[in-house]
Amino acid sequence: MDKDYELISDFKTWRNENAGIFDYTNADITEVTHTTDEEDTYYYRTKATNKIKTCKKHIEIPNEHIILCRARKNNKKQYELINVLRKKMKKNIVNIDSLDHKMWLVMNSENKDNKEKYIYKNKNYYLMENDIIKIGRKKYEIIKLNIPMTSNSYEEKNSLNDLNKRHGPVFDIQLKPNQYFNETTQKNSYETVNIEDSDSNLGYNPEKDCRICFGSDSTEENPKLKLCNCHNYYHYNCIKQFLKNNITISENHKGTVTAYFCNKFNCEVCKEPFPLKFTIKFNENSELKTYYLIDGLEMPENTNYLILESLTYLKDKQNLKNVFVVKLQDSEITIGRSETNDIVDNDISVSRHHASMQFNQENGEITLVNKSSKFGILVLIKDSIKLFPNETVYLQIGRTFVNLVQKEKNLTSEKVEEEEEEKEELNI
DSSP, X not given: OOOOEEEEEEEEEESSOOTTOOOTTOOOEEEEXXXXXXXXXXXXXXXXXXXXXXXXXXXXXXXXXXXXXXXXXXXXXXXEEEOSOXXXXXXXXXXXXXXXXXXXXXXXXXXXXXXXXXOOXXXXXXXXXXXXXXXXXXXXEEEXXXXXXXXXXXGXXXXXXXXXXXXXXXXXXXXXXXXXXXXXXXXXHHHHOOGGGOSSXXXXXXXXXXXXXXXXXXXXXXXXXXXXXXXXXXXXXXXXXXXXXXXXXXXXXXXXXXXXXXXXXXXXXXXXXXXXXXXXOOXXXXXXXXXXXXXXXXXXXXXXXXEEEEOOEEETTEEEEEEEEEETTSSEEEEEXXXXXXXXXXXXXXXXXXXXXXXXXXXXXXXXXXXXXXXXXXXXXXXXXXXXXXOOEEEEETTEEEEEEEEEOOOOHHHHHHHHHHXXXXXX
16 A cells, blocks of 8 residues: 655745845745645745645635645655646746746755755756756756766656656747748749839848848858848848857856857847747758857867856846856866856856856766855756655745655554554455
């Protein structure tokens, strides 16, 4: 007979919003502990009073309150936690901001003095391609992880890894046929063009020619694209050259990390952010072809490296973007605001020595470690997470921090007697 379990949850909620980040040293919080053995439970937070409440059905939660997560027993009577906000997210500013209200796994703290108020020790999480991590308030996606030396079998070592492998990336961008120039699909538009209506004496045709160079040619190496809300085409190479003027490139002192800071990664006319990476399938028989709008991101396939891309971050209607290409040659890659780090992010929410990626050269495992930073480091849980008996899991949802542990239900003496009687009957 399967054992039955109960879920013990300790919620700590910061009273005030703080740009989606936590100050773990701030004592201005409300705390509550909740225990349940129900088959299905929704947890939500009241907007006005920060109280944590539960119910059995989604429709019982008033619209003005914030749903945190759902705890449901599986067929083995063990709990799994499910994100209620489950839509797969496109990379725009509204959707990226709403990720704050999903479940985030809190990374291990390397604090050895044991003096912090919140000490958390989740099992190691091994980074994978398309994982989204949060450093302070900044969100990054691992858009490329290339470690040819390993078979990535480490995903089986930890149930935390299985969840993000199953549910895949935050929508890799594949251009639709109307977003790139294809002579077959645009044949009819050729026939309707009136050269007399061209914009300039040079014969520029806005329905067909590149807005920057006025050229009409389009190849797989240099296709004409529509990457924003404007109605004009731009050559792939022309957009890259335009963006290059707004990119600052730097390297760490060891030459293992190349940083690209882009202060205007968007269309100057409609302000639509450009994607860093996208794919095109030119016809039914061709394979997807990948394009990057920054030169230098493609490296030899036999090289151990990863690429971190900052997700949409708008300031004064400009799309700011940080991209880091990390050669995995060292056992530790440090992250923080100080210039001595391998990955430097100057955002005020990033601590001077915030976190590190620890790389095991022998088996290709990369783990994230929090260097006792003020606002922590998190990994997005994209859909659900399974809980194991007597193992505490630490999560952050919005401005609520929660640690959960699943324990076997305590049996009363009467229940024990009933089970013993059942066993005796079976033996007879």
